[in-house]
Amino acid sequence: MIFVQTKTRNYGPTSVEKKDYPDTASGCFHKNGIKATSMNSISEALHISKRTLYQVFLSKSELLEACVSFQIEKSRKQIEEKCRTLNCLEAIVYLNYQTFALSGILSADFCREIVKYPEALALFSREYREPLHEKCASLFREAQQKKLIQPESNFELAFMFFENTLLYALFAPYEEPKRALTYSNAVLTYLAGVCTAEGRKVLHCMAASGELQPAG
Numbered sequence: 001m002i003f004v005q006t007k008t009r010n011y012g013p014t015s016v017e018k019k020d021y022p023d024t025a026s027g028c029f030h031k032n033g034i035k036a037t038s039m040n041s042i043s044e045a046l047h048i049s050k051r052t053l054y055q056v057f058l059s060k061s062e063l064l065e066a067c068v069s070f071q072i073e074k075s076r077k078q079i080e081e082k083c084r085t086l087n088c089l090e091a092i093v094y095l096n097y098q099t100f101a102l103s104g105i106l107s108a109d110f111c112r113e114i115v116k117y118p119e120a121l122a123l124f125s126r127e128y129r130e131p132l133h134e135k136c137a138s139l140f141r142e143a144q145q146k147k148l149i150q151p152e153s154n155f156e157l158a159f160m161f162f163e164n165t166l167l168y169a170l171f172a173p174y175e176e177p178k179r180a181l182t183y184s185n186a187v188l189t190y191l192a193g194v195c196t197a198e199g200r201k202v203l204h205c206m207a208a209s210g211e212l213q214p215a216g
Contacts, residue, residue, distance in 0.1 A: 025063055029110055061119065073127075078098060079132070088140075090202070093203075097187075136159060140153075140155040140158065149195055150195070162190075165190075
């Protein structure tokens, strides 16, 4: 299943430098939070004038949306490419771990402040959460068909658990790597509860190999 492609907005004349704007700006937003990050500080990080930055992005909100879109596309591509090499149960675990990795680069201030930017928040929901929900649902059904997950298991309950666990891990009052370990243990423990005996064997092999690990 292929994710819906993100629409790329034309921000003016293209150049290697301008294509890199969202990458650098994302680092500023994620590290310092949205409110504390000004167009002036971003222009300094990019080594350009603020006037030049405003010629590409008319406002900080517009630049924030470009940054969200950039991070979404980067994470989705990683998930899509890696999932092609994994079985359905491994892919469910990897999808969750990669979502954790994306959230791990966001500061607490950024996560609290993003709700004040409804367009950027809607972009995240529409172009990241919804496609991942669809992808995870497809993998869950495949795992049930292959008798790795119990047929009576409810995907929506599982997805709700994954989301709530991610939010808890994101704001947990301790540092890495404990957050990552807590999150991975929760995901694997939940899946073990809904898996068949054969599915639990797959999870055990996965955990023993250490090939799939969440990264904050």
